[in-house]
Amino acid sequence: MQEKIDALVGYIQQKCLWQFFSRAWDREENIAGVLDRTRDLLLGATPPVDTDIDRCHLADAKTLSAELRSEFPWVAGMRPDQLGALFQGVKETMMEIAVAKSRNGELYVSYY
């Protein structure tokens, strides 16, 4: 599982700009918002969309899920619980890299 998590994290690190927003709270919101919806889409579920910001996360999730399907074909064969665990792991690692362990000194500046 760890290998799979690392593979996805490596891919997302290279491809996705939403993880690098200027402040910690934006990054957390985006990581959860995009990754949860990506997981839902891969599971064939309809992700919840209430606001325009949700819609934006869904737009990113649609692109990402399509890319993951073609880059990592094994994703399609995973059971829902495996996929859930995979994305939980990815999310945790992303939070770690982009927020908790980030060396970016500006993440918690209170204004933009």
Next chain:
Amino acid sequence: MPMVLLECDKDIPEREQHVYIKATGEDTTMFLPASNVPTIPGTLSERGCSFCGAKLVIGGVLKDTIQLIHGPIGCAYDTWHTKRYPSDNDNFQLKYAWSSGMKEQHVIFGGEKQLKKSIQEAFDAMPESKRMFIYTTCATALIGDDPRAVARTVMEERPDVDIFVVECPGFAGVSQSKGHHVLNIAWMNEKVGTKEPEIVSPYTINFIGDYNIQGDTYLLQEYWEKLGIQVISHFTGNATYDELCGMHRAQLNVVNCARSAGYIANELKKRYAIPRLDIDAWGFSYMAAGLRKIGAFFGIEDKVEELIEEEYAKHKPALDWYKERLTGKKMAIWTGGPRLWHWTRAVEEDLGVEVVAMSSKFGHQEDFEKVIARGRVGAVYIDDANEKEFFEVVDMVKPDVIFTGPRVGELVKKLHIPYINGHAYHNGPYMGFAGFVNLARDMYNAVKSPLWGLAGKDVREVA
């Protein structure tokens, strides 16, 4: 490999915190260059000042606005004829530089009267122009002039004009970056929401952080039109002052340059709940991905796929022709900041070009997180590089081409390395699909030039 102290920096060991060479298995939680911190005096850094970040990068792009600089003449002179951003208003913004021409008596007695007269004269000289930015400079900030008060009186006397004041002297912050910030936030606070745009499409965006360099905005505008998307504001390529007052009405902010304009996108998200979608407008796969996300947001995926298919059919063969010839070439990027992360993978994926060294003048750590995540192992990543570091890094990584400004370009020319104007382009636009083919063409023309072979030959060596 951790942070690196270059040989040329042995007398300024602080520089170790700014130079990084990426090794396998490393990520940005282990090493991240210090950035957006003061420059060491006397190092021959590449940085400009915050005034220029506001005026030259963002404000000066507006096609209908008088850009009056309150200060001695140099600040106006120096930020005129240094950019390649055209407009469909007969390039008004390229032709003029306005200054209050501050002299010694104004330093002593205050420059507000001078400023007021200069404002009136500028509006009188150009009666068709009703919009103005005023910038403070080192001199006028230090003597404590109040340009806002002056602007208010003029606006009372001339109800048809609107004036926006940017208080961003050159010594503020540590680089251009501070100027971007000041202008973004001030515009948000004072002008966004003061005018209502006419909405003509169910799909509306602001396109943020594109300055119409050699027509980038025009090129992307073709896509928006084909997709039926209304761009309420271009921030600030080919834009008008009034257009930027209506940013609050867009459904989506599409951000290209997150460094110079991320602030306003963040504020629009915070205050108006407009989502921020960051994309890369350079490169085929990036541009396509960006368009797909926009399509997904509006539910117009079919139109987007059609557009991408059309564009690929039109331009991909040319791109591949260049890719065949450029694959394996080594490139360095020495620009402001964001183009490092916009380009490092784009040129590799689309053109097979390896980016071996990158230097940022004013990027923040956020930019280094992006570029290190995307960039190659073994590549050199430098914040606020200085001239001696450039030489050392060139020796180290031996690039075939360097994307940088014309001045540094003149320098590397002596080392038999061609440069491409990484700020203003050689023959752009470079954004979008057609644009990236232009970039490839310019790179190919530069590296294949027979002159570089001739340069290395010593005519005295007679066979």
Next chain:
Amino acid sequence: MSCTIINKERTGVINPILNCQPCGAQYAGIGIKDCIPLVHGGQGCSMFVRLLFAQHFKENFEIASSSLHEEAAVFGGLKRVEEGIEVLARRYPDLRVIPIITCCSTEIIGDDIEGSARKAARRLKELFPDREIFLAPVHAPSFKGSHVTGYNECIASLVKTIARKGEPNGKLNVFTGWVNPGDVSALKGYLKEMDVQALVIPDIESLDSPILPDKSITTYGSTTVEDLADTANSVGSLCLSRYEGATAATFLESKFKVPAVVTSTPIGIKNTDAMLQNISRMTGKPIPESLVRERGLAIDSLADLAHMFFAGKKVAIFGNPDLAIALAQFCHEVELEPALLLLGDDNSRYAKDPRIVELQETLECEMEVVCNADLWDLEDRIRNKGMKYDLIMGHSKGRYIAIDANVPMVRVGFPTFDRAGLYRHPIIGYKGAAMLGDQIANTLFAHMEYTRDREWILNTW
């Protein structure tokens, strides 16, 4: 006829003709070998000037900044100057001269750069007992004068700081004024032709630098510390400009009794005559026949152009005052009419400049001189006041006026970034006069063709 001298009526500036003092000081500084100017101010004050030089010369020059940030602007920036000097000295082992150039900010906060220079000099003595690094304070507040005065100030400071009394050297000091590498090549040619040993201050011929097989970079001026030191021991100083370098020449006269002759820029036949005769007078060397021939060649080629193509054409001229005034004199020689002369700073001496006075007396056409002018003074006349000019002569910052009004324009002066290679082409001396005449004529010819204005005249020329 009449000549009016007025000041610009407006208070503000729309499209400046001249940059501010620090730019000029940096231009002077790059002419010295083993010299890196340190600009004490915001980073833009050096970065943009470096870009401007790159635009003009298509070269990169080493200029440092003290990187004045907010804290220094409030509490004083001297520490940053001292640190900057030390960093430069440590990292550039060949460095021998640092002009310390102030800007508006550092003059307003009142940094004592003389004090800093003394302090830094002591520190350098400790660190590098075997090196002598000259620190030349240059006061260049941007709110005074223009890049012209900044240039003058820096040359003066370099000479004041470095000139040392020694044995008489039999050489002639020649202060070039603000010219191009091509002009310095031409000037050195004349000196050689007259067998005169000279100290050219600053010798910027080498600012046009080659790409070499061994990749060495030689983009710096050629005037050495020894040259500057030796200016105190010369037979005289010839300053080929009234506003760019004269202070240094007169300083050498008062301090070291080196007689100074401050004269016009040798643009056109008469001004070149004056230069050669001054050189001859000051050194006792005769003017050789070869120069009589070169003079004749110039007159010969100008005569082909003057009555037929140039006569009666109204010319608007702008740029550095020494250049602009000399161009007006040249126009007079070749029958062009200098109708408008724009002098871009508030120096009150221009109205009494002997060359202006002479033009007032000798011109048969109307000439307007605008002091403290900007380029709107030209655009406004063309766009709104019905003035017609047949030719514009000036630097590239005026290009849009010419383009929009469809007036032919000869690029001359600084900066000229929208035409190739002009820094290489002399406009001084007889040869320069001939080449300038050619350039004017060819510009007019191309314009005649594009506008179908009697283009058939050229059929049989």
